[in-house]
Amino acid sequence: MSRSLPEKGLSKEELLQEMQALRSDDVDWRSGRAWSLMYYVDNDHQEKIEAAYQQFFSENFVSPVTFASLQRLEREVVDWSASMLNAPEGYAGLLTSGGSESIFLVVWAARETARSRGIRKPEIVLPATGHPAFRKAAAILDMRVRTLTVDKDQTAVPVQLSGLLSRKTVLVVGSAPSYPHGVLDPIREMAELAQNKGIPFHVDACVGGFMLPWVEALGHTLEPWDFRVPGVTSISADVHKFGYGAKGCSLLLHRNDRLLKQHLYVQADWPGGIYATAGLAGTRPGGAIAAAWASLRGLGRSGFLATAETNLKAASHLRSQLEAIPELEIIGKPCMNIMAYRTRGNVPDLFILADFLEERGWQVDRQHKPLCLHLTVMKHHVPVIEDYVRDVREGLAFAKNQPERSEQGTAALYGLMARLPTGGMVRQQVRQLVRSWYVKGEGSRERAIPEIPSWQGQLNRWLLRFNRWRQKR
Numbered sequence: 001m002s003r004s005l006p007e008k009g010l011s012k013e014e015l016l017q018e019m020q021a022l023r024s025d026d027v028d029w030r031s032g033r034a035w036s037l038m039y040y041v042d043n044d045h046q047e048k049i050e051a052a053y054q055q056f057f058s059e060n061f062v063s064p065v066t067f068a069s070l071q072r073l074e075r076e077v078v079d080w081s082a083s084m085l086n087a088p089e090g091y092a093g094l095l096t097s098g099g100s101e102s103i104f105l106v107v108w109a110a111r112e113t114a115r116s117r118g119i120r121k122p123e124i125v126l127p128a129t130g131h132p133a134f135r136k137a138a139a140i141l142d143m144r145v146r147t148l149t150v151d152k153d154q155t156a157v158p159v160q161l162s163g164l165l166s167r168k169t170v171l172v173v174g175s176a177p178s179y180p181h182g183v184l185d186p187i188r189e190m191a192e193l194a195q196n197k198g199i200p201f202h203v204d205a206c207v208g209g210f211m212l213p214w215v216e217a218l219g220h221t222l223e224p225w226d227f228r229v230p231g232v233t234s235i236s237a238d239v240h241k242f243g244y245g246a247k248g249c250s251l252l253l254h255r256n257d258r259l260l261k262q263h264l265y266v267q268a269d270w271p272g273g274i275y276a277t278a279g280l281a282g283t284r285p286g287g288a289i290a291a292a293w294a295s296l297r298g299l300g301r302s303g304f305l306a307t308a309e310t311n312l313k314a315a316s317h318l319r320s321q322l323e324a325i326p327e328l329e330i331i332g333k334p335c336m337n338i339m340a341y342r343t344r345g346n347v348p349d350l351f352i353l354a355d356f357l358e359e360r361g362w363q364v365d366r367q368h369k370p371l372c373l374h375l376t377v378m379k380h381h382v383p384v385i386e387d388y389v390r391d392v393r394e395g396l397a398f399a400k401n402q403p404e405r406s407e408q409g410t411a412a413l414y415g416l417m418a419r420l421p422t423g424g425m426v427r428q429q430v431r432q433l434v435r436s437w438y439v440k441g442e443g444s445r446e447r448a449i450p451e452i453p454s455w456q457g458q459l460n461r462w463l464l465r466f467n468r469w470r471q472k473r
């Protein structure tokens with residue numbers, strides 16, 4: 001790979017050809033081979049949002065006053081979503097670059113509130129299954145995270161919450177649902193406890209916010225999880241997930257402007273003019289906001305309902321097929337089209353199955369604590385569900401017949417991680433690996449780039465070396 005920018009430019013055809021070649025090893029997610037990360041309706045929808053993105057491709061929405069059109073589009077997305085999330089009059093919200101930014105803003109707002117009350121090391125309470133974006137925000141903002149235990153169904157245990165609340169607690173979080181297993185935390189009970197102590201309660205509906213309203217509208221009963229719960233003060237919901245927008249768009253909605261005011265930033269004396277933002281970003285891509293609007297407006301309520309219905313049916317079909325396999329169990333009570341499964345008593349070894357599935361061309365999301373495999377099931381999986389289940393059955397038979405495989409591949413990796421004396425060692429190695437993706441020197445970038453998709457493989461190699469070293473001692 002050349003280190004300097006090539007002298008001669010390329011035509012559009014040449015560019016596309018080169019990029020296409022680079023993509024040849026990517027997972028074919030449109031054919032349902034991946035079970036996470038991509039949120040897709042169909043080609044028709046894709047064309048609509050791409051065209052909308054294109055319309056506002058160059059527009060910079062750093063300041064809502066420059067483009068009245070984008071301001072209007074953002075406003076409408078916020079208003080439609082607010083009604084979907086049952087927000088009361090007086091709500092305040094904005095679009096951000098993604099779930100992590102929405103979460104950062106909420107944590108930041110909570111910290112500012114704490115500061116105004118003289119709390120030096122404020123705390124947030126987060127279920128063990130809560131998204132890492134909260135811990136990342138807390139680390140940046142010098143706050144402490146207190147972890148709320150989850151039960152065997154992976155839902156937060158509200159009775160333990162009271163013991164974690166103190167005068168330093170400035171935010172409590174619940175997931176609707178949690179990403180790993182698709183289960184809903186007991187939002188009502190948790191929010192009530194927080195409200196009784198005057199503590200804000202955030203619902204992380206990044207993955208569920210644009211799905212659960214339709215789950216309910218389709219007649220499934222869910223425990224209340226949105227602004228209908230009086231103690232809920234804010235909700236994050238990602239348009240770039242089940243809002244089917246372009247990547248780079250999430251919604252942050254507050255019950256009122258009290259917390260919003262805490263994450264506004266203004267510098268009035270900057271020589272470049274008065275600078276003011278409500279979120280973290282400066283430049284904001286007009287395209288992502290236009291695509292968000294086009295996605296909601298293009299599908300309409302009926303489109304969302306129909307898509308949700310297909311997704312739920314696909315998930316329920318896959319779930320019943322997996323439940324029919326005696327060696328497997330679904331974790332907890334998934335509330336939408338996200339779930340995780342594991343082998344009963346970890347027999348046979350789940351990660352031999354995972355390696356087997358990967359060899360068959362499936363992208364597999366391995367999770368731990370407890371060991372399980374993640375599935376986000378959507379419309380584009382419908383044609384491959386039977387193939388997947390067949391491969392799972394064959395993989396289980398393979399795992400039973402070849403138990404020694406647990407010492408190879410990622411099976412060994414996760415087995416080892418479960419036994420490692422300290423998570424700190426793994427963290428250290430992963431940091432080292434991530435660093436190598438970005439740092440020039442020792443040729444690391446050139447070597448690392450082809451290996452990025454298999455970073456688990458790199459970690460694996462390190463852990464196997466570590467294992468060998470340990471065995472020799």
Ligand SMILES: Cc1ncc(COP(=O)(O)O)c(C=O)c1O
Nearest residue numbers: 098099100131133179204206207
């Ligand atoms: C429940 C939940 N919260 C937060 C996030 C973070 O969102 P993002 O990756 O857009 O920053 C995710 C992402 O999957 C999520 O599932």
